[in-house]
Amino acid sequence: MKNSTKWIIAIVCLLVVIGVVLFIVIRNIEKEKTQFEFATIWQVGTADKEKMPPDFSKASDRVRMSRQGFVKGLSTHPGMENYEEVIISESSDPRAFENGIADLYANSNILLTIGGTTDEITMNASMEMNYFKIPILIPFADGDFSSDDSAQPYSIRMTPTAQKYAEYFNGLFSSNLFTYINNVIFMDRSIPEYAINVAVFFLDNYNGHNTAVNITQVIMENGYNVDVFSPYPSLPELQYMIQSMWLNDPERMNEIDVVLIIGEDGESMAGMSGINKMWKDRNLEPLFYLVGFLPYSVEEDIFNARNIFAIQQALDFSHCPAEIVNRSEAMGYAAGYIVSSVMNTAQQKQPDEPGLLQLLFSSPDRRKSLHQDYLASYRENIRSILLEMDDNIPCFGRGDFDVNSDLNVNLELVRYTGIDQQESVGSGVLTDYLIDKIRHEYNLFESE
Numbered sequence: 001m002k003n004s005t006k007w008i009i010a011i012v013c014l015l016v017v018i019g020v021v022l023f024i025v026i027r028n029i030e031k032e033k034t035q036f037e038f039a040t041i042w043q044v045g046t047a048d049k050e051k052m053p054p055d056f057s058k059a060s061d062r063v064r065m066s067r068q069g070f071v072k073g074l075s076t077h078p079g080m081e082n083y084e085e086v087i088i089s090e091s092s093d094p095r096a097f098e099n100g101i102a103d104l105y106a107n108s109n110i111l112l113t114i115g116g117t118t119d120e121i122t123m124n125a126s127m128e129m130n131y132f133k134i135p136i137l138i139p140f141a142d143g144d145f146s147s148d149d150s151a152q153p154y155s156i157r158m159t160p161t162a163q164k165y166a167e168y169f170n171g172l173f174s175s176n177l178f179t180y181i182n183n184v185i186f187m188d189r190s191i192p193e194y195a196i197n198v199a200v201f202f203l204d205n206y207n208g209h210n211t212a213v214n215i216t217q218v219i220m221e222n223g224y225n226v227d228v229f230s231p232y233p234s235l236p237e238l239q240y241m242i243q244s245m246w247l248n249d250p251e252r253m254n255e256i257d258v259v260l261i262i263g264e265d266g267e268s269m270a271g272m273s274g275i276n277k278m279w280k281d282r283n284l285e286p287l288f289y290l291v292g293f294l295p296y297s298v299e300e301d302i303f304n305a306r307n308i309f310a311i312q313q314a315l316d317f318s319h320c321p322a323e324i325v326n327r328s329e330a331m332g333y334a335a336g337y338i339v340s341s342v343m344n345t346a347q348q349k350q351p352d353e354p355g356l357l358q359l360l361f362s363s364p365d366r367r368k369s370l371h372q373d374y375l376a377s378y379r380e381n382i383r384s385i386l387l388e389m390d391d392n393i394p395c396f397g398r399g400d401f402d403v404n405s406d407l408n409v410n411l412e413l414v415r416y417t418g419i420d421q422q423e424s425v426g427s428g429v430l431t432d433y434l435i436d437k438i439r440h441e442y443n444l445f446e447s448e
Contacts, residue, residue, distance in 0.1 A: 035083070036082070036109045037083060037085070037109050038084075038085060038110060038111055039087075039104075039108075039112070039114070040113075040114045041088045041090060041117070041125055042054070042056070042066075042088070042089065042116065043117045044056055044087075044089055045089065054089060062117070062294060062296060065326050065329040066140060068329055069324060069326075069328065069329035069332025069335075069336065069395075070332035070335055072321070072329075072332075072333050072336060073333040073335060073336020073394075074336040075340070076336070076337050076340050076341070077337075077340035078344060079343060079344040079347050080343060080344075088100075088115070090117065090121040091121070094120055094121065098124050105128065105132050105134065109375060111375070111379050111382055112134065112137065113125065113129050113134055113135070114136070114335055114339060115140065116141060117265070118264060118265065119142075119143055119205060120205050121141075122138060123207065126145040127145070129154050130152050130153065133379060134154060134379050135154050135156060136156065137156050137158065137335060137339065138157045138158060139331050139335035140265060140266070140328075140335075142159040142160050142161070142165075142265055142292075142313070143160075143211050156386050156387070156405075157401075158334065158335065158405075158408065160313055160406060162210045162215075163406065164406040165411070166215050167218075168311060169311075172427050172430065173218070173222050174222065175221075175223055177431060178223055180431065181431070181435060181438060185438055185439060185444055195224075196225060196258070197225045197257050198226050198256070198257065199226075199228035199230075199253075199256045199259045199260065200216050200219075200229045201238055201242075201260070201261045201262070202262035203262060203263055204232060208231060208262055211262050212231075216229060228252070235263070235267070235269055235270060239274050242275055254282070257287065257433070257434065258286055258287045258288075259286050259287070259289070260289045260291070261288065262291045262292060263290065263291065263293065265292050266292065266296075266328060268294060269290060269293050269298065272288070272290075273299035273301050276305060276308065285307045286307065287307050287309065289309055289413075291311050294312075294327060294328065295418075295419055303417050303421075306415075309415050312327075312414060313411060313412075314397075314409075314410040315331065315334075316397040317330060319392065320394055320395040321394070324395065325420050326420050330395035331396070333394060334393050334395040338389070341389075342386055342389070343382070346378070346382045350378055350381050387402040389402075390402075412424060413425045413426070413427060
């Protein structure tokens with residue numbers, strides 16, 4: 001009897017020890033589990049040391065409206081409450097930004113990245129995401145983000161590439177325009193030698209240079225004279241540069257027919273009024289074509305100018321919520337809609353992560369390896385769902401991301417008459433301008 005009691009006590013003690021061990025192991029496993037996340041990148045002040053969200057009320061109008069639309073779009077599908085958002089602030093130091101997100105992504109459960117809001121940061125983020133094999137949705141910054149965008153399999157673009165802009169300018173500056181002008185103006189007269197002169201100014205960064213080169217190449221190939229090709233560090237400096245050109249070479253500036261300015265995405269281009277005035281004060285009125293222009297804070301006379309136009313991505317406002325009339329908010333809404341749709345679908349398709357029984361007697365290193373494998377499969381699942389999308393996306397239009405991204409994008413020529421007011425302009429505006437100018441130059445109005 002005594003021996004049996006001893007055995008019972010020993011068994012009970014063993015069970016207690018096993019229970020304690022199991023409790024500790026299970027608790028450690030539970031501690032290792034963290035909520036899955038998605039990251040967004042914004043040009044906004046950094047969060048404080050308590051990791052409170054940044055104050056978007058202090059961001060630029062463009063970023064604030066983009067964020068507002070994005071949050072609205074996130075609510076269009078269920079399930080987003082199961083994911084935690086990690087907000088990343090764009091840094092003025094690209095190297096510091098790269099190092100920061102590399103450290104973050106190496107130690108996180110981020111499944112998808114959305115952003116950023118400026119060219120250079122988006123380029124760096126795109127390269128980092130492709131290194132970590134994390135899909136990144138790019139809804140705000142345009143242009144190219146590497147020397148070979150085809151080598152960016154995890155970058156899902158919603159915006160035009162430099163080549164898309166070049167294709168548009170190929171039509172805008174058609175090689176047939178010279179033949180048309182000659183037929184309309186000179187008819188049976190001898191045709192004098194004349195040139196159509198273009199000045200190209202572009203932001204001095206990778207995307208600015210790349211977009212300018214692509215556009216300028218087609219303009220020159222089509223027979224137009226690119227008389228000025230100059231980078232600028234910022235818009236205030238651009239105004240001083242143009243002022244200096246007028247002082248040093250007024251004859252060349254006097255002959256400019258079109259001024260093309262390629263700025264940062266969503267740039268209000270403050271100072272455009274002063275730049276336009278340099279020609280206007282000399283009784284000249286060249287056409288201004290602005291790429292990246294979004295008039296949040298500009299001089300009122302820009303809205304009355306008949307010679308200032310923007311080339312921009314066309315959005316589908318007819319399928320936006322009625323209260324969304326702002327371009328930045330519309331693009332943010334479209335991005336939020338895509339994210340919520342994709343993440344909702346991914347939750348339903350993704351198998352469950354290995355459970356406690358599978359992990360119970362695994363070492364910490366083995367559990368970490370299994371989790372990383374699961375994380376990689378989840379990211380690939382999300383990427384596949386993104387690429388399989390073929391939907392009519394509110395505010396954006398048809399989206400099929402498993403094709404050349406430029407096929408999802410249309411460009412348009414508009415004239416802004418207010419902050420959120422624009423009117424479409426036909427590509428014939430350049431034709432009409434040049435016909436009128438050449439007729440005045442050669443006094444050929446009698447040919448009408």
